[in-house]
Amino acid sequence: MAVKLRLQRKGRKGAPFYHIVVADARAPRDGRFIEKIGTYNPLTVPATIEINRDKAYDWLAKGAQPTDTVRAILRFKGVLLKKHLERGVKKGALTPEQAEAQLAQWIEQKEARIAARREATAENKRKFVAAVDGTAKVKAKPAPPVEEAPAVEEVAEAEEAVVETVAAEPVAEVAAEVVEAVAEETAPAAEEATPAAEEEKSEEA
Incomplete structure (x- = not known):
């Protein structure tokens, strides 16, 4: 077989x-x-x-x-x-x-x-x-570089402008007060000088 x-x-x-x-x-x-x-x-x-x-x-x-x-x-x-x-x-x-x-x-x-x-x-x-099924890892694209220096400079400039503004406001107020005080002192003196001049003119006459 x-x-x-x-x-x-x-x-x-x-x-x-x-x-x-x-x-x-x-x-x-x-x-x-x-x-x-x-x-x-x-x-x-x-x-x-x-x-x-x-x-x-x-x-x-x-x-x-x-x-x-x-x-x-x-x-x-x-x-x-x-x-x-x-x-x-x-x-x-x-x-x-x-x-x-x-x-x-x-x-x-x-x-x-x-x-x-x-x-x-x-x-x-x-x-x-x-x-x-969508769980595969996808390669991430590199992020663009962040420019930090200009931002720091802008912040510094803004801080300086704020300081100058704050400093300028008190100076302007002080100057205005000085001008008002001088004007007030000058006005009485002028008033006193005017009667004296009038008296001198009357005596001469």
Whole structure:
């Protein structure tokens, strides 16, 4: 019996979701299957893949043939690398411990890259949402320089004008009072001088 590793479609229209299954090559695409070994969600960025590496490797070792998409998934998850390393162990090029160490290191680096990409995608989504709902920060325009010196000079000039005005008013009042006093003193003296002159004229006559 020919066995294949392939995708079985799930999910509603426009939102596909797949199971990774082991099935008879003659069975319909979404028909009966032998075993489910993982899931594949292409709608996320990056795509979400959950797979049992050991079961996938066992079926590959038994001769199961993956479809093109499943082969790419197996390569992405390191299953094909495990098959390659196991072949090296059988030939004596590697020890089982070395093969396991290389596979673990490769998986760790791969998961780190996936996590970094997932974080970058989430950050871009946050920035997009902030820009759409209007909470994004807008760069403020620089304020024009404030000219404080002329204002200070104008205030100083205004203060000086007020002081001069206030000082000039008492001086003018004092001058007016002095003029009135002099006029009052001069008037009686003139009146006294007029009768004396009249008396002198009468004596001469």
